[in-house]
Amino acid sequence: MVYARVTNSYMSASVFENTNANQARLVELQTQLATGKRVGKPSDDAVVVPSILNTQNFLAKLEVYDKNITHSMGELDVAESTLDSLVGNLQRVHELTNQASNELNSPSELKIIANEIDEIIRNVVNLANTSYNGKYIFSGNNVATPTYAVNGDDITYQGTLPTEDYQFEVQVKENLKVAINEAGVNIFGEYYQTAGMATPADPTDDVFYSNGIIGHLKELTVDLRTDPPDYNLIRGKLDVFDEDIQQTLFYQANYGNLINTLENTRNQLEKEEINAVDYKSTLEDIDLLKVSSDIQFQEIALQASLNAAARVIQPTMLNFLG
Amino acid sequence: MGNMFQGLYTSADALRLNQVAISVINNNIANMNTEGYSKQRVDLQQGHTMPGSIDEKVIVPIGGVELETITRYSNNFLEGYLRKEQGTLGYFDQMATSMSFVEGYFNELDETGITGAMTAFYAAAQELSMDPTNKITRSNFLQRAQDLATEFNSSYSRLADYRESLVGDSTTSSLNASQIKTVANEINVKLKEIATLNDDIASLTSQQNIKPNALLDQRDLLINQLSEYIPVNVDYEGSHANIYVGNIKLVEAGEQIAEFGFDMAASTFDNPAVVNITSPDGSNIYCEDYQANFPEQSGQLKALLDIGGDGVNSIFASLQDLDLLAQEFARVVNDIQVRTDATPGAEMTSACIDGSVSPQQLIQATEYIFLNVQAPGVFDSNAITASNIQVNDAVVADPYLVATAYIEADAAPFAPNDPNAIGNNDNAMAFANCRDTSILALGGFNVEDKMASMISEIGSYTSTINNSQDAQSAIVDQINEKKQMEVGVNLDQELMDLVKYQNSYNASARVFSIVNEMMQLMMSLLK
Numbered sequence: 001m002v003y004a005r006v007t008n009s010y011m012s013a014s015v016f017e018n019t020n021a022n023q024a025r026l027v028e029l030q031t032q033l034a035t036g037k038r039v040g041k042p043s044d045d046a047v048v049v050p051s052i053l054n055t056q057n058f059l060a061k062l063e064v065y066d067k068n069i070t071h072s073m074g075e076l077d078v079a080e081s082t083l084d085s086l087v088g089n090l091q092r093v094h095e096l097t098n099q100a101s102n103e104l105n106s107p108s109e110l111k112i113i114a115n116e117i118d119e120i121i122r123n124v125v126n127l128a129n130t131s132y133n134g135k136y137i138f139s140g141n142n143v144a145t146p147t148y149a150v151n152g153d154d155i156t157y158q159g160t161l162p163t164e165d166y167q168f169e170v171q172v173k174e175n176l177k178v179a180i181n182e183a184g185v186n187i188f189g190e191y192y193q194t195a196g197m198a199t200p201a202d203p204t205d206d207v208f209y210s211n212g213i214i215g216h217l218k219e220l221t222v223d224l225r226t227d228p229p230d231y232n233l234i235r236g237k238l239d240v241f242d243e244d245i246q247q248t249l250f251y252q253a254n255y256g257n258l259i260n261t262l263e264n265t266r267n268q269l270e271k272e273e274i275n276a277v278d279y280k281s282t283l284e285d286i287d288l289l290k291v292s293s294d295i296q297f298q299e300i301a302l303q304a305s306l307n308a309a310a311r312v313i314q315p316t317m318l319n320f321l322g
Numbered sequence: 323m324g325n326m327f328q329g330l331y332t333s334a335d336a337l338r339l340n341q342v343a344i345s346v347i348n349n350n351i352a353n354m355n356t357e358g359y360s361k362q363r364v365d366l367q368q369g370h371t372m373p374g375s376i377d378e379k380v381i382v383p384i385g386g387v388e389l390e391t392i393t394r395y396s397n398n399f400l401e402g403y404l405r406k407e408q409g410t411l412g413y414f415d416q417m418a419t420s421m422s423f424v425e426g427y428f429n430e431l432d433e434t435g436i437t438g439a440m441t442a443f444y445a446a447a448q449e450l451s452m453d454p455t456n457k458i459t460r461s462n463f464l465q466r467a468q469d470l471a472t473e474f475n476s477s478y479s480r481l482a483d484y485r486e487s488l489v490g491d492s493t494t495s496s497l498n499a500s501q502i503k504t505v506a507n508e509i510n511v512k513l514k515e516i517a518t519l520n521d522d523i524a525s526l527t528s529q530q531n532i533k534p535n536a537l538l539d540q541r542d543l544l545i546n547q548l549s550e551y552i553p554v555n556v557d558y559e560g561s562h563a564n565i566y567v568g569n570i571k572l573v574e575a576g577e578q579i580a581e582f583g584f585d586m587a588a589s590t591f592d593n594p595a596v597v598n599i600t601s602p603d604g605s606n607i608y609c610e611d612y613q614a615n616f617p618e619q620s621g622q623l624k625a626l627l628d629i630g631g632d633g634v635n636s637i638f639a640s641l642q643d644l645d646l647l648a649q650e651f652a653r654v655v656n657d658i659q660v661r662t663d664a665t666p667g668a669e670m671t672s673a674c675i676d677g678s679v680s681p682q683q684l685i686q687a688t689e690y691i692f693l694n695v696q697a698p699g700v701f702d703s704n705a706i707t708a709s710n711i712q713v714n715d716a717v718v719a720d721p722y723l724v725a726t727a728y729i730e731a732d733a734a735p736f737a738p739n740d741p742n743a744i745g746n747n748d749n750a751m752a753f754a755n756c757r758d759t760s761i762l763a764l765g766g767f768n769v770e771d772k773m774a775s776m777i778s779e780i781g782s783y784t785s786t787i788n789n790s791q792d793a794q795s796a797i798v799d800q801i802n803e804k805k806q807m808e809v810g811v812n813l814d815q816e817l818m819d820l821v822k823y824q825n826s827y828n829a830s831a832r833v834f835s836i837v838n839e840m841m842q843l844m845m846s847l848l849k
Contacts, residue, residue, distance in 0.1 A: 007361075007810030008354055010803050017799055041429050042781025043421075043788060049431070049781050053774035056433060057757075060441040064448040064754075071452050135455065135745060141727075143455055143745030144682055160743055165729065168745060170452065171754065284431070317817040 015309040022302040029295045032286045039284040048283045055280040062273050065172050069262050069269075071133075072170050072180045076259050078132045083187070083252040086127050086213075087245060089120050093217065094241045100224060101235035107227045114224035121217050125150060128188045128214075138184030140166030147184040148214075154192035155214050157185040172265050180258060185211075187251050191218040213244050326841055332369075332386035333834035339366060339389055340827035346392060347816050347823070354811035358543030361811050362535055365390040394535040395809040401542060402556065404801045405549035409620035411798045412550035414791040416625035420488065421784040424637060427480050428777050436477055437773055439470040440651075444757045450726060451750035455675070455682075460721035463753075467655075467691060468713040474648045478641060478708040485637040489595040489630030497584060502595050502626045505551055506582040509623070512548045513565065513578045516541060520562045521576035527561040552582075553620035568616060570599055570608045580608050582623075592632040597623065635783050643776050644708035650761045651769045652692035652711055653703035658752045659691050659725050660701075672725035672749045682744055687725030689716050726750040 032038060039045045039052065099105070100113045128138050128147045135143040140160025149156050160166035160183060167179035189212015210219055216237065223233055343364040353359040369385030430437040446459075446466035453459045482491075490497035497503055519541045526534040541563060548554050548565070555566040565573040572580045580599050588596040588611070597612035609615050613627040632638045663670040673684040694705040695712040717723045727746035757770055764772040 005807050005810075005812060005815075007806050007812045009810045010806035013799070013806065014803060037431075039431065041425055042431065042777050043425055043784035044781075046778050046782030046785055049778040050771070050774040052431060053437060053777065054771070056437070057441060057770050060445060064445045068448060068452055133453065133456075135453075139745070140743070141745040141747075142743030145743070165746065165748075168747065169751065171448065171751060177751070316813045318813070321817060321821070 011312060015305075015313060019302065019305045019309060022298065022305050026295065026298045026302055029291055029298055033288075033291050033295060036286060036288075037284050038286045052280060052283050055276050055283070059273065059276050059280070061174065062269050062276070065174075065269055066266065068170050069172050069266050072172065072178075073259060073262055075132045075135075075137055076180055076255050076262070078130060079137055079182075080252055080255040080259065082127050082130045082137075083248055083255065086124060086187075087248050087252065089123055089127070090213070090241055090245045090248060093117065093120055093220070094238065094245065097220065097234060097237050097241060101231055101238065103231045105229075107229055110224045110229055114221045117217060117221050117224065121155070121214065121221070124188060124214060124217065125155060128184050137181060138187065140164070140181065140183045141168060143168075148188070148190070153218070155190055155218070156192045157188075157190040159184050162186055172262060173269065176265070178258065178261065182251060182254070187248065188212055189214045189216070191215045213248070216240050216244060326837065326844070328384050329837040330834065330841075332384060333830050333837060335369070335386045335388070336830035337827060337834065339364075339387055340823045340830060342389060343823040344820065344827070347820050350811045350816050351813065354813065354816075358539050358546070359811070360535070360539055360542075360809040361395045363393045363395065365393050391533065392535065394533065394538060396538070396542070397805070397808050398558070400801065400805050400808065401546070404798070404805060405546060405554060405556075406620075407794065407798050407801055408546065409549045409553040411791070411794045412622040413619045413625045414787060414794050416622045417629060417787045418784075418791040420484075420625070420629045420637075421780075421787050423484055424481065424640065425780055425784045427477060427484070428640075428780050430773075430777055436470070436473045436647075437770070437777075439466070439473040440757070440770055440773070442466045443470045444754055447750060447754035450724070451747045451754050454726035454747045454750050455744055457677075457721055460724050460726075463724060464691075464713055464718055464721055468718070470651075471648075471692065471711045471713055474644065474708040474711050478644050478648075481637055481641055481644070482709070485630055485641075486594075488626055488637075490589075492586075492589040492591050492594040494586060497586075497589075497595065500595070502597070502623070502630065503584070505623050505626060506584070506597065509548065509551050510578075510581045512544050512551075513572050513581065516544050516548070516563065516565060517573045517576050517578040519544070520573065524561045524576065549621070551622050552624075553616070553618060567599070568609075572599075578602060582612070585610065592638055595627060595630055597627065640776070640780065641708070643772075646763065647769060647772055647776070648708035648711045649703060649706045650763050650772075652706045654756045654759055654761065654769070655753065656690045656692055656701075656703050658749060658756055659689070660687050661728070661749075661752075662731075669731045670728060671731040673727040673729055673746075674725040675722040675727075675744050677720065677722035682722070684727055684729065684744055684746075686731070687723065687749075689723045690714050691717060691724070724750075728752065 031040065039048060042049045096113050096116060100110055105113075125148050130137055136145065136147050136159070138147040138159060139145055140162075142159045145158045147157065147159050149158050162183040162185060166181070166183040168181045169177040169179050171177050189210075191210045191214050193208050210216075220234070220237055223230065223237070343366075346362050346364050350361055367388050367390040368383070369388045428435070433441070443463075443466040446463040450459050450463045485491075486496050486500065488500060489502045490500040519537055523534050523537050523541065526532050526537070545554060545556055545563065545565065552567050554572075555568075557564040557566065559575070562575045563573070564571060564575070570580060572578065579601060581602050583598055583600055583604075585596040585598045598607060599609040599612065600607050613624065613631060616624060618624070619628075629636055630638075659672060661672050672687045674687040674689075675682050676685045690701045690703075691714060692703070692706055692711055693714045694700065694702070694707070694710045696710055697705055698715060726749050727744065728748035729746055758768055760766050760768050761772075767775060
């Protein structure tokens with residue numbers, strides 16, 4: 001057998017290569033362990049890079065949707081409690097109407113009731129003009145304008161009309177937008193007697209325009225102040241306000257349903273987030289157990305190679321020549 | 323024994339030659355770690371038997387020992403093989419270094435850089451859609467837009483600066499400061515040194531019949547170093563080494579007949595460094611464009627030209643990708659900002675807020691969000707690149723000019739009491755959702771996916787290069803080891819030889835002293 005000529009520079013070069021390779025692998029494992037990431041730079045595993053970035057983008061979207069939901073819930077909560085107060089007011093109106101329909105009431109007593117109704121109308125208008133975060137929530141998209149303007153007897157709706165684009169949509173999920181507002185005029189109605197307003201009525205007509213809760217309340221005050229009073233007419237209003245309460249409860253329930261929907265959506269988002277985080281982790285994170293044991297193995301390999309090198313490099317014939 | 327004095331001479335020669343042998347060993351040991359050193363060996367031969375040494379029927383061997391030559395261990399085949407593989411390694415070494423820089427500039431896995439800025443921009447757009455009338459939300463949206471533009475600018479300039487450090491930017495001053503210029507100079511210097519060495523070696527060999535081993539080592543080392551820059555071929559002609567690259571002769575005997583230079587007339591921004599090969603006085607052009615004529619992936623010079631040029635995996639390609647990305651991103655955003663839609667019966671338009679009147683009202687949006695910084699006031703998305711993208715100053719000055727609404731353009735549009743009023747967020751929503759718009763110019767990707775695919779492509783190319791470098795480095799190591807096995811110094815062997823020649827020296831000295839004693843005895847007989 002012919003042996004290769006093993007020269008000293010060959011030996012030191014190969015010792016260096018081997019220990020260096022072991023050291024490089026060790027450093028790589030240590031970096032992985034320290035960062036917890038298998039993919040620290042794109043070239044570590046270029047194939048999964050788009051998936052990692054996509055998941056990152058997706059997670060960022062989820063975060064934004066979650067914020068949108070929080071913000072919307074705030075507004076919806078305010079709207080719902082506003083309608084709650086409105087129902088309270090309407091119940092009081094119903095009581096007063098019931099009281100007024102009693103024919104023992106004199107016209108002056110009815111006027112006192114009418115004054116209280118006036119107060120309630122002011123309350124209702126205030127409720128309708130509720131703002132959240134600087135936006136009038138019942139004004140449709142006309143957010144910077146108070147929902148109602150009061151001018152003498154006229155109570156005019158200034159928000160976006162239901163026939164126009166009044167809905168304020170919020171993105172709460174991939175491909176899911178919800179409208180979180182209702183046009184105030186649908187809930188509160190209006191009452192005016194002026195020409196030229198932008199309403200469904202013919203603007204050229206100088207007509208009396210009365211509609212919804214505000215309309216009914218205004219009409220009631222007119223009826224109460226009529227002398228002699230028409231008690232039957234007043235009694236007839238009881239059914240009207242019953243309907244108004246029902247309708248308000250309906251809108252309130254709508255807001256409640258929306259809040260529920262958003263809560264459900266939030267739960268879904270949380271689940272999606274957990275899944276996405278999990279997926280991202282399988283893409284880029286290390287298997288801690290495996291890397292730890294790899295490191296130990298690599299340490300042993302490095303020590304062994306250093307040990308062997310120390311034995312091989314040292315002795316020459318010099319050690320033995322006298 | 324013929325002549326007694328002859329005996330003295332034989333011993334003296336032996337002493338002298340053993341001394342030479344020991345000094346060669348000494349030199350081997352001294353140079354055992356010198357780069358490019360080849361082990362040398364003393365070859366001895368038997369001396370000629372002189373006339374007069376014939377004694378009757380027998381020829382008595384009294385010629386003694388002679389120095390035949392001092393042999394240098396070398397293997398031209400291995401050298402050639404090593405040079406070839408070293409050239410390839412030089413290519414991949416340079417590529418790997420460059421790609422690790424480029425990859426570093428694109429390392430966006432930690433949610434920084436362009437990707438991070440895009441995410442923040444789209445999040446700000448969503449916030450804008452939640453609160454379109456809020457000036458702070460609008461400012462925030464524009465701030466994120468400017469952050470993104472700045473990220474585009476700085477990513478571009480970092481890449482462009484790195485490229486300039488490699489191959490310049492087609493100006494003479496930047497070329498002179500570039501790495502490729504240094505490499506070309508190195509090549510020329512080495513060619514010159516090889517030519518000079520050729521001369522020295524030839525004159526020593528032919529005139530004085532000496533083998534200049536040290537010079538031969540030096541020349542081999544130079545050619546080796548040269549092969550890391552360019553794929554050289556060597557043609558040994560007598561004691562000369564003629565150097566070629568491809569079939570272009572660079573060194574012939576003692577003369578450097580070609581040198582590497584730059585064709586500044588052909589230099590463009592796309593391809594700043596055009597390397598040519600000319601005669602030193604420039605009168606003859608042997609190769610007009612090194613990169614085009616030497617397709618082989620060999621040598622650092624070729625790597626610099628590939629990464630610095632305008633090829634597929636060059637930095638220039640990444641710069642172009644960035645430009646395209648910035649432009650298409652800006653186009654999508656600008657188009658949403660000033661969009662109109664002529665649906666029959668209901669013409670739709672984007673609208674921003676006129677904040678100067680009270681109550682605020684919508685007006686048609688005309689200002690772009692993104693502009694070319696060099697052409698402020700010019701609304702042209704085609705003029706936008708990664709290096710010049712910037713948010714329109716007019717919009718920054720008045721954030722209400724961001725078109726958040728998308729409404730029907732009435733006959734009397736945007737009247738103060740228009741029911742389509744300022745809270746409309748349809749256009750803001752469009753900003754937020756344009757992240758999913760697939761863009762034809764980006765190959766059907768949306769901007770984020772395009773960015774991800776760019777990063778992935780760079781990563782995958784880097785990893786290919788790294789693998790090639792690893793493999794090639796293993797090959798070169800192997801050849802180097804093989805070479806070291808053949809020409810390297812083995813200390814044990816040298817020590818053994820040392821003892822051998824020492825013993826021989828001792829013995830010759832002993833013989834000398836015996837002959838001397840014999841002569842003295844003879845002298846005493848004469849008394």
